[in-house]
Amino acid sequence: MHPARPTPLRGRVFRGRDAVAAGLLTRRQLSSRAWRRLYRGVYADAGLPHDHAVALAGAALLVPSSAAFSGRSAAFLLGAETLVDDGMPVEVTVPEGDRFGPVTGLRIRRSPLPPSSVRTAGRYRCTTPSRTALDIARSEPLPGSVVALDVLLGRGLLTPGELDEAVTALPTGRGCRRARRAAELADERAESPPESVLRVLLRLAGLTPVPQFVVRDADGRFLARVDLAFVAERVAVEYDGAWHGQPGQLARDRRRLNGLVAAGWRVVHVTAADMHRPDTILVTIRAVLAERGDRHA
Template sequence: MGEVFLGGEAVAAGRMTRHELRRWYEPIFRGVYVPKGSEPSLRDRAIAAWLASGRRGVVTGVAASALHGAPWVDPGHAIELVGVSCRPQPGLVARAEAVADDEVTRRSGLPVTTRVRTAFDLGRHQPRPEALARLDALMWNQRYAIDDVLALAERYPRARGVRQLRELLPLVDGGAASPQESRTRLWLIDAGMPRPETQIPVAKGSRTVAFLDMGWEGYMVAVEYDGDHHRKDRRQYVKDIARLRMLEDLGWIVIRVIAEDRPSEWLARVEAALVSRGCRIEPNEVQRFVRTYAA
């Protein structure tokens, strides 16, 4: 996009007058400007947040995951900073939490939390379903060591959200191909289903003909999340139906999940399919509560 700068610095250096600053530029954060009419990228907004912190903050959270290459991050997502305290403002979240030198690296010229510290922060500060989806996405493009994240939990045992982080880390799966798939998988686990595998290859003879979003290969039961584009694109819809019939011919039971479905409905279909294939499911009290909530 181009220029991201501190307006006061630009005026003091004689690069422009205050009149020119107000006429041709607009603030993105307090005191930080971009050209009017521009569409700042996530990197631009991360630079702006860092400048707004007095060049003291370290980019973390969802923005840091995107700078590390994680997919499915909206450019307009709030920028989180760690290691600094500054006045709150829309689109910028600053946390005065400790961050050690070995937890900081550089991406796009910015101080950014390492992949492991980013996972540590994602798992603590995001709501539980979103946290798992972001941890999965960070694992999707390049693996990080769960044990290293747990080591940070030992380093900061009193940090906010550590309990949630510890609960989620064993569930992280880099095979989730979208945030919706991560949330679907979490519903399954929370409702008492066996933990599903992801990206299951399906062979026909010696040839792999499909990869299933998630499921249980031993029972030949799969769950597939269908986005809106699958139903709105006629050709894609026809391909999906043909694929479903092929999988059924190969012996698979496939439960399709769409955004409008109530979780209780598709969870019941999944349970019925697993039980029909000999899987024994005995939900505990918490899992029964989850099912009630899903309804």
């Protein structure tokens, strides 16, 4: 026998008590395979995806009107969807003094929420881009927080100036130094999370590559744009992602590499496997820089 699936509830997220009160389901029917429990008393059509959008829709039925979605959930709502993985807890900030929680599946923070730090995204209240960036930078370790800031900057959700202003205005307190360091390391030119992580690794080691540097030949013609460049030494550091294995890409990569070498550049390639051995990456890059520095001295 098929479980009851009333039309008004198909494709919806709803409170169990509301469905029962409306006579659409019995409490026993709520536990059937037709519905998925998201939180205490909140259900979703089992056919809906297991993603952050559905989790947010369920959380919105629980959180008080004074609260706002924050952290990576706010980033998701603002348009930086890549900063959220499916299964990640929904993040919400509740003003100090409001009684709410704990709720399994929600990450609840208690913090002041002045009107200037809250906006509306679609039908949800969430923190502004500047406040979202600060919350992530204060609470998350490097380099993950820098990756998030890079994405927020790169999507144009806030400017470097707005980020600097927000960090400068931070009062002394928990996470303040961490946020300032993350803001110092952030760069809107980054084009992928692995590239951001690689850049942070180098910066923390005292190296200062230029992101997304355009290399030109002796006549000023465009040759390539490299992920990270040590311009004086003519050393490029490239992260090789999965897309490099796509059909035809190998030939394009070879032509590009030949052009860079002909222009006097040395290219260091870093793969996902290499990222698990950061010390080896640093040793390799330092050795190449030393060699090139001697050559150009």
